[in-house]
Amino acid sequence: MSETALRPILRPILRHTLVAGAALALFSAILLVAGKNPLQAAADSFRSMASVYGFSELLVRMTPLILTAVAVALPSRLGLINVGGEGQLYMGAWMATAGALWFPPLPRWAMLPLVAAMGFLGGALWAAIPGILRAAKLVNETIATLLLNYVAPLIVSYSIFGPWKALGSSAYPESPAYPDAALLPTFFETRVHGGLILALLALLAYWLLVDKTRWGLQMRAIGGNAEAAQRLGIPVAMFLVAALALGGGMAGLAGMGEAMGVHGRLRQGLSPGFGFTGFLIAWLAGGRPLGILFMAFLFAIITAAGDTLQITQGLPFSVVNILLAMILFIVLARRPGASR
Amino acid sequence: MKKSGFITLILALACFTAQADPPRLVIGAVYVGSVNDYGYNRSFHDALAQVARDLPGVKVLEAENVPESATAEGIMEGMIQQGARLIFPTSFGYAASARKVAKRHKDVAFEYAGDGDASRNFGVFFGSTQIAWYPMGVAAGRMTKTNKLGFVVGMPIGYALGNVNAFQMGARSVNKKVQTVVVVTGGWADKAKEAGAANALMDQGCDVVGMHVDSPATIIQTVEARGGMSIGFQSTEARALAPKGWITGLGFTWAPFFTKVARDVMAGKFRGEAVYQGLGGMVAIAPFGPSVSADVQRQVNEAAQKIIKGFNPFTGPIKDNRGNLVLPPGASIGSDQMGSFDWYAEGIIGKVR
Amino acid sequence: MMTPLALGVLAGAVLSGTSLLYATLGETLVERSGIVNLGLEGVLLMGASVGFSVTAVTGNPWIGLAAAALTGGLANALFGWLVVLRKANQLASGLAMMFFGFGLSALVGAPHVGAVIVGLPKWRPAWLAALPWVSASTLFNYDLLTWLALPVALLVWWVLFKTRWGLGVRAVGESPGAAYASGRNPAVLQFQALGFGGVLAGLAGAHLSLSLTLTWAEYMTAGRGFIAIALVIFSKWNPLRAVAGALLFGGAEALQLQLQARGSLISPFILDMMPYVLTLLVLLAWGGSRRLAAPAGLGRTFFGSE
Numbered sequence: 001m002s003e004t005a006l007r008p009i010l011r012p013i014l015r016h017t018l019v020a021g022a023a024l025a026l027f028s029a030i031l032l033v034a035g036k037n038p039l040q041a042a043a044d045s046f047r048s049m050a051s052v053y054g055f056s057e058l059l060v061r062m063t064p065l066i067l068t069a070v071a072v073a074l075p076s077r078l079g080l081i082n083v084g085g086e087g088q089l090y091m092g093a094w095m096a097t098a099g100a101l102w103f104p105p106l107p108r109w110a111m112l113p114l115v116a117a118m119g120f121l122g123g124a125l126w127a128a129i130p131g132i133l134r135a136a137k138l139v140n141e142t143i144a145t146l147l148l149n150y151v152a153p154l155i156v157s158y159s160i161f162g163p164w165k166a167l168g169s170s171a172y173p174e175s176p177a178y179p180d181a182a183l184l185p186t187f188f189e190t191r192v193h194g195g196l197i198l199a200l201l202a203l204l205a206y207w208l209l210v211d212k213t214r215w216g217l218q219m220r221a222i223g224g225n226a227e228a229a230q231r232l233g234i235p236v237a238m239f240l241v242a243a244l245a246l247g248g249g250m251a252g253l254a255g256m257g258e259a260m261g262v263h264g265r266l267r268q269g270l271s272p273g274f275g276f277t278g279f280l281i282a283w284l285a286g287g288r289p290l291g292i293l294f295m296a297f298l299f300a301i302i303t304a305a306g307d308t309l310q311i312t313q314g315l316p317f318s319v320v321n322i323l324l325a326m327i328l329f330i331v332l333a334r335r336p337g338a339s340r
Numbered sequence: 341m342k343k344s345g346f347i348t349l350i351l352a353l354a355c356f357t358a359q360a361d362p363p364r365l366v367i368g369a370v371y372v373g374s375v376n377d378y379g380y381n382r383s384f385h386d387a388l389a390q391v392a393r394d395l396p397g398v399k400v401l402e403a404e405n406v407p408e409s410a411t412a413e414g415i416m417e418g419m420i421q422q423g424a425r426l427i428f429p430t431s432f433g434y435a436a437s438a439r440k441v442a443k444r445h446k447d448v449a450f451e452y453a454g455d456g457d458a459s460r461n462f463g464v465f466f467g468s469t470q471i472a473w474y475p476m477g478v479a480a481g482r483m484t485k486t487n488k489l490g491f492v493v494g495m496p497i498g499y500a501l502g503n504v505n506a507f508q509m510g511a512r513s514v515n516k517k518v519q520t521v522v523v524v525t526g527g528w529a530d531k532a533k534e535a536g537a538a539n540a541l542m543d544q545g546c547d548v549v550g551m552h553v554d555s556p557a558t559i560i561q562t563v564e565a566r567g568g569m570s571i572g573f574q575s576t577e578a579r580a581l582a583p584k585g586w587i588t589g590l591g592f593t594w595a596p597f598f599t600k601v602a603r604d605v606m607a608g609k610f611r612g613e614a615v616y617q618g619l620g621g622m623v624a625i626a627p628f629g630p631s632v633s634a635d636v637q638r639q640v641n642e643a644a645q646k647i648i649k650g651f652n653p654f655t656g657p658i659k660d661n662r663g664n665l666v667l668p669p670g671a672s673i674g675s676d677q678m679g680s681f682d683w684y685a686e687g688i689i690g691k692v693r
Numbered sequence: 694m695m696t697p698l699a700l701g702v703l704a705g706a707v708l709s710g711t712s713l714l715y716a717t718l719g720e721t722l723v724e725r726s727g728i729v730n731l732g733l734e735g736v737l738l739m740g741a742s743v744g745f746s747v748t749a750v751t752g753n754p755w756i757g758l759a760a761a762a763l764t765g766g767l768a769n770a771l772f773g774w775l776v777v778l779r780k781a782n783q784l785a786s787g788l789a790m791m792f793f794g795f796g797l798s799a800l801v802g803a804p805h806v807g808a809v810i811v812g813l814p815k816w817r818p819a820w821l822a823a824l825p826w827v828s829a830s831t832l833f834n835y836d837l838l839t840w841l842a843l844p845v846a847l848l849v850w851w852v853l854f855k856t857r858w859g860l861g862v863r864a865v866g867e868s869p870g871a872a873y874a875s876g877r878n879p880a881v882l883q884f885q886a887l888g889f890g891g892v893l894a895g896l897a898g899a900h901l902s903l904s905l906t907l908t909w910a911e912y913m914t915a916g917r918g919f920i921a922i923a924l925v926i927f928s929k930w931n932p933l934r935a936v937a938g939a940l941l942f943g944g945a946e947a948l949q950l951q952l953q954a955r956g957s958l959i960s961p962f963i964l965d966m967m968p969y970v971l972t973l974l975v976l977l978a979w980g981g982s983r984r985l986a987a988p989a990g991l992g993r994t995f996f997g998s999e
Contacts, residue, residue, distance in 0.1 A: 034800055048421050057414055083731075083784060139976045142784070142992075146731075147923055147969040150916060157526070158962040161496075172433065172497050189444065191413065262410040264436065269407045276788050283785045307411075307418050310403045311368070316803050317405060318911055321796030328789035332781035333774070374910065376807030405911050490954075523953045526961050531906035531913045536705050536947055539831055540954040543696035543704070557807070558906040565815075566831070580809060689956040 019334070023326035030322055036313050044312040045305040054304070056190035060262070061300035063192075064089070064271070066199040067254035068278025069296060070206045071123070071247040073287040075141075077210055078243050079223040084130065084145025085251040086275025087152035088123035092252025093259040094156050095122025097175055097266040100182035101164065111181035116198065116256055123252020124245040126152060131244035135237040141244065149275065157268055164266065175266035184261035195257025202250050207289040219243065251275060284331060299324070364397030365426060365606050368419030370412055371404045372431035372554065373529055378581070379555035379574035380592075384430045384453075387594035391602050394595075398602060408433025416441045420448055426605045428598075429453070432497065432679075438462075449610045451601055455679045463601070463612035467592050467622030468675040469573075470502035473550075474653045475625065475643035476571050477510025479587050480548040481518050482636045483569055484511075489520040490541030494528040494553040496692060501681035502654075502673075503552050503573075508688050509653050510643065521546055522690030528554040538562040548587065556589075557581055569631070576626035586629035588640065593624045616675045620648040659686045696830045698951055704831045705947025706940045711839045712737070712900040714939035716921035718849045718932055719893030723769070724925055725853055726886035727866035727879075727990040728776060731787025733894060734918025735794015736768045740898025742798035745909035749808035754903050758813065758838075758896065761903075765895020768794070769887040777883050783992050795912070802909040813837060813904045836904045838896060843936060845893070850932040862886050866988030897921075923972040930987060942968045 028038035048054045068085040075082045099118035103111065130144035157173075164175040184194035210216040221229040222236055230236045258270050277299055285291030306320030367388060375385035385402065392398045401424055403415045412434045416427055420441070426449045429438040435454055442450045442462045451463045458464045480489050489511060493500045508520040521544055523537040534551075538559045541549055550571040551559045556578050560570045564582040572578035572589025579586045597615065604610040619625070625644060628637050647653075652674075656667035660683040667673065673680065684690050696704070716737055723730050730736070740761040748757030772790050775781040813836035821833040853859040861882050864872040869879040901917075902909050920942055928934035945968070949961045 030800070044422070048418055051421060053417060054421065057417070060414075081784065083788075133977070138980055139973070143926060143976065144973060146919075147973050150919055150969045151966050154962040154966045158960050161526070161962065162960060173495060191410070258410075267409060269409050272407065272409075272411065276791070280785060280788055283782065304414075307403075307415055310406075311401050311415065311418050311422055314402060316374075316799035316911060317403075318795045318799035321792040322800065323796075325789050325793035325796060328785065328792070329771075329775065332786050332789060333779040374803070374806040376805075378807050382807070521954050521956070523950055524961075525950075527915075529910050529913075530915055531908055531910055532709055532901060532915065532917075533946065533950065535906050536709060536950045537953075539705060539708070540701060540947070540950040543701040543830060543951065544954045545695045546954075555807070555908070555910070557809075557908050561907045690953070691956070691958040 019327060019330050022330055023323060026326045027323040031313075031315075034315070036315060041305075041309055041313050045308040048308050049301065049304055053190060056188070056192050058297065058300040058304055059196055060191045060193070061303055062296040063195045063199050063261075064254035064258055064274040065278055065281055065296040065299055066203055066292060067195075067250045067257070068274050069281040069285065069292045070202050071127075071249075071251035071254075071275075072279045072282035073285070073292060074206055074210070074247040074250065075243045076282065076287055077216070077219040077223050078239060079226070080134070080240065080244060081142040082127065082130075082145050082244060082247050083142060083279055084127060084149050084248070084275070085254075085278045086271060086273065087145070087149035088126050088248040088251035089255035089258070089271050089275050090152035090156050091126040092119040092123040092249075092255030093266060093270050094152070094159065094255075095119060095125075095252065096182075096256040096259055097159075097164070097178070100178040100260070101176065105179060106181060108181040111179070112184070112194075115182050115260060116253065119252045119256025119260075120249040121252065123255065124249035126252070127248020128241055128245040131241035134244070135240040145244075153268070153270075156266060156270070160266055160268065166265070173268065177265050178260060182260055183264060184257065186261070191262065193257065193261030195253070195261045198253055198257060202253065203289050203292060206250075215239075251278070254278075280328060284328075302327075362423070363399035365395075365602060366399045366401060366419075366423040367391070367426045367428065367602065368401045368416065368422075368424035369403070369428040370406050370415055370419075370430060370434060371402065372406060372408060372433070374404050374555075375402065378557050378578050379553075381430070381554065382575050382577070383592040384428065384594060387592070387598050388428070390595040391598045394599055395602055395606075406431075410437060413437035413441055420445055425449065426451070426602060426610075432499070449601070449605045450612070451598075455614075455676070458612040458614045461610070461612055463610075463615065465597065465615040465617075465622075466678075467594075468616050468618035468678055469590055469623055470499065470506050470678045470681075471647055471653060471675065472590050472619045472623045472625075472644075473503045473506040474510035474513075474647060475619075475640045476550060476588065476590060477507040477512070478514050478643045479632065479636060479640045480507065480550065480569075480571055481511030481513070481515035482639060483587055483632065484515070484518060484548050486545045486547045487515065487517045487519065488544065488546045489518060490538075490544070490546030490549040491520055491522045492534060492537045492541070492549065492551040492553060492559050493522055493524045494530075495526065496524050498679035498681045500552045501684065501692065502678045503550075504688060504690075505681060505683075505685040506653055507550055507571075508685050509658075512687055513643075514639065518687065520688045520690075522684065522688060524690075525553070531558045534558045535562045539566070542566045542568055560586075569629075572626060576624060579626060579629065582629070584629075584631070587632055588628045589626040591624050591626055592622055594622055597622060614676060616678075618647065618675060619644050660684060661686055661688045661690070696826055698955065700826050700830055700832065701951045702944050702947045703940075705951060706944035707835070707839060708831060708905060708943070709946050710939040710943025711842050712897040712905070713917060713921055713924060713943055714842050714846065714935060715838070715893045715897035715900065716918060717924040717928065717935045717939060718846060719765070719890035719897065720921055720925045721890075721928070721930055721932055721935060722849060722853070722862070722886045722893070723890040724991055725866045725930060725988055726862045726883045727869060727988050727993065728773075728883055728887065729783050729787060729992050730769065730772055730790065730887075730890075731784055731922065732768075732772065732790025732794060732918075733787075733922055734914055734916070735791040735798075736765055736891060736894040737898040737901070737914045737918045737921075738794045738798035738912065739768055739801075740765045740895035741902040741913060742802035742898075742909055744895070744899030745808075745810065745902040746801050746805045748810045748903060749805040752811065754811055754813045757810075757903055758899050761895040761899035762892045763895065765891040765893070765898070766888045767891070769891025769894070770884070772891075773884050773887040777880050777887075791918075799911050802911070806909055808909075810903070810907060812907045813900075815904075836900075838900045838904065846932045846936050849893075853932065858882075858885070863988070866990050868990055869993075920968045923968050926987075927968070927972045927975055941971075
């Protein structure tokens, strides 16, 4: 291969490396100021991630991030800004829990698709509210999705402090444990669960939908010029609602995965901001499926490093958010424009 | 150029990774809050610091502000990867995560601060604060002038309700007219709501306030500013926060138990069991404040001595605050069932749900 | 002496509403210039953390307060560098600021958790203390920030609507292009609005740690930054309406605690939903009318003369 053929491949790699390097340098400087040893921190993080278990944890972390990123990327094809992934995730977990607790005992092959569908539905319905408000030209979807983010976790809290509170020995505010049939299978003695497969399938479906179908073309038409699309006979209002609902359903699946694959019960604090992180991932990836995969993996690495910082350096976990922010600042500053 | 930089980085990592003199035992501790909170987490941190001082070759890894979710599982796995062979999951909500990790790592010892079954590598322990709150109630019942006590609860779990119940029962044993008002904030560390809750209790005429939250600092300081008195919890150090209104408080003394467990693990003879100790064991009474008379101090200490000798206030007949008989005559609630409360005792103003 | 429910709620509303109001006023200024800072929560946290840490080190809450104000201003300046100078996407930049605030506040505050500080002094004029009920409650026993809350709201209103500078800021918020054409420099005005707004947000955070709770704990704002963003919309980008809104939203929290202390329990979670649900309902009531008071250029990036 000639040098010119390699350039389009090498250049993005070089650029990403430079961004990551600059962010790491800034973060290291901050750690040094705080009296910590950044090299030691890097060594510890590397050691912990290089093991089979450490790597499997990255997959666990990236599972909800892929889904919440798709939840943002899909509606963005129509120019819709969904900052409500967090709330949609919680409603997905909430509906899936309702299913797991209310359905009669079913075998696993019937129960799992049902709770997954409920999770999808929970997120989809929650996102349909801003979708309808937007399609009816009543409320801007950015504001509506943002506001609803904070209502959903409160519905979860209300349920687990009230009607769904487990009647166990401790009266701890959480739902009863799900029946075994409603638990997503886990793989290879790790915490990697069936949600990862769902997430990859969702990513594939997203790619097929936007790149390979007529709907994808029509969505792009609406995103380009909604009025023109309407004149061409595309049912714009329906597309707006459907795209937000589909996206919300993806975030709902993420919530279902966390509840049924990781926690085994409905609890407070199901998501440490997966919805917001998903927004940033989708934005950084420019909505490209492979970019989402790559960025979700990168964010998983960063949060895993946060755990290591906490364990070995005695730093609050939250400090790793600085590294996250540094990467974002550099990318944001380098990429001017109102592009998504 | 880039490649050589990468190699330098790997070399640097290798240098740092090669450590001399491995510790004889690495202990991992997982905290739900910060270890400088004058409270619950501080009590564990202090105890482990003492273990590390007393036993040479012990290294302690700590993780603060770990949510009671699956994150805790990852943290514990991470600690094991960093060499931990003894793990203290110190918050009640870590139960599921800790048990899962313990099942995967049979060679790692766990001591979980909570309840449930013990197994070969999974011990369960706690300080029975519930019964120890009884003498605190005696102090409050004697000190109150309005006959209204206040209590701020973070999360309405069984253990917290037990603390409130013993508090009210102790107060009632010395003051028939006394009532306890409970306000729940809904979180272990929602500071702004804790301030609001303390203010609401003061507005209701409560003049002595107890609490069960992670750090008593905000509540004690708010009550002090409004001229009220407080009974601290989780740490015997909190007295500094209320020079005027401090009465007394309960704190934890985990160090002797932790030292024994660490020795057992190093000697390879750890076996998980359920250990609950109250006053005289894992729970201690804090020094009294300046406003507490010698007579009140004597009465509180008497109640404490009675409990150390085996007195259990949770012995029937006991009625709840709606008049139902929740404990028939002769029945009692043992120190291994302190998480089972789902009622408030007679004289408590509050609803469980 | 017992305080009547209404007074108890009012007293609680003022205490927890103070930080909400400062945050809302700051964000109102910023949004009037056409910029949304979704990272307000992070700015509040940095203000709370830096304010507390500096107070713990110096022993002087006034120095802490000044440091918090400065931190808020600098944080918004960083945000301005991204969205005004580098023309970066406002929503993504806001979320980045939020994460930055989570991290930096945790790092700065960690060594000072548990420090015992002298909070902002409070005082109550004698003639107010003589009113019935007042002396036994927290009413009128306020620190400087609470006493100044109303005057500051008036000041922000006056500056925005009665001064040339305010006219310029609003013009930029409506249409940066038109403002540029009429000889104003949008970037300078936006930076000024961001700086002033950031100072107010920093003070809001400091009120939480230096007066209300006298502690620093990670994520102690517990969503107040987002309540303030909702409040900006709820009050139609008007600083005076924001006063009523802050009392209403602060009162919701106080109400459920006060009711519990009176032996009745309504789910705190239902009341906690109120700010968001009410704001959504208000938006619905406006029915998307183009005349609603949102700055027309809000969230758009201005690329030059157009």
